[in-house]
Amino acid sequence: MQADIVSSTMLIFCVCALLVSVCQSLPLVGWIQSPGYPHGYGSDISETWRRCAPPGHVLSLRLLHLDLEESYECENDALKIFEDHNLLANLCGRMTLEELQSSVNPSLRSSSGGCLSLTFQSDYSNTERHAGFKAFYTTQDVDECWENDVVCSHFCHNYIGGYSCSCKPGYYLDEDQHECRANCTEERYGAGVLKSPGSPGPYFENADCLFSLxxxxxxxLELKFTGVFDVESRDGRCVDFVKIKTDTETFGPFCGKKRPADILTAAQHIKVIFHSDLEGTNQGFSLEYKPKGRILKELLVVHC
Ligand SMILES: [Ca+2]
Ligand SMILES: [Ca+2]
Ligand SMILES: [Ca+2]
Structure with a gap:
């Protein structure tokens, strides 16, 4: 008996939880109509409806029938529709569905996550009976990937209620969740070859690499650029560059197509910085690095 009660309670709980989750995922839809529709509205009515879209959605309103008393600038009876505080439509008289569809309905749309308000007012009299109005509202997901103000560096993925950006292999998504940056910061020890990110082939755009050697x-550290050297320059300026820094000296910035000369850094630790902008297809660089016995400058001076 006790077990039956517990299992029944669990079943009710599960059904309720299911209903809540189903209801939450359903789009917001419904009808709005004037009091007494379609048999006619009374005098001195003032009613307001307000509906809001969930985040990442827009609310659309479709008027299916409009039959209000006609008056100059709808002074007597009126249906006013606002998006937040902007007046989208001030309506009265008779309009067929075709007229509503072509002239009014396309503008009855909220911004993403915005609200629409409808105000229906009637004055003290009607010379004849008017049906009123009937409207249907619905929400749709905003496809942010098609909106102009959303910019993902590489890929945009739309989903219901939002969107996300992702990057090509070798890049990571910046904290702003929109920009893709080249994944190229690392520490190295001893001897080896350092290549621009994306090698072989054109280097990645929007890179800010810091290689610690x-x-x-x-x-x-002794450095030697080998093979092709091709780092973008524009009008003689380094828009992309390679720069080498020790604690006391900076070599570069280097760019263009002429391979820089070998560098004896006189440093045990160096940083190789590579920066690229968002444009261009350049082949980059290849930098051999290796240890070399250090000749103290003081000894060199004494010897000379
Ligand atoms: Ca009236
Ligand atoms: Ca979306
Ligand atoms: Ca570039």
């Missing part, structure tokens, strides 16, 4: 104490 180190060798054993008593050694310095």
């Amino acid at each position: 180190s060798v054993d104490e008593g050694n310095q």
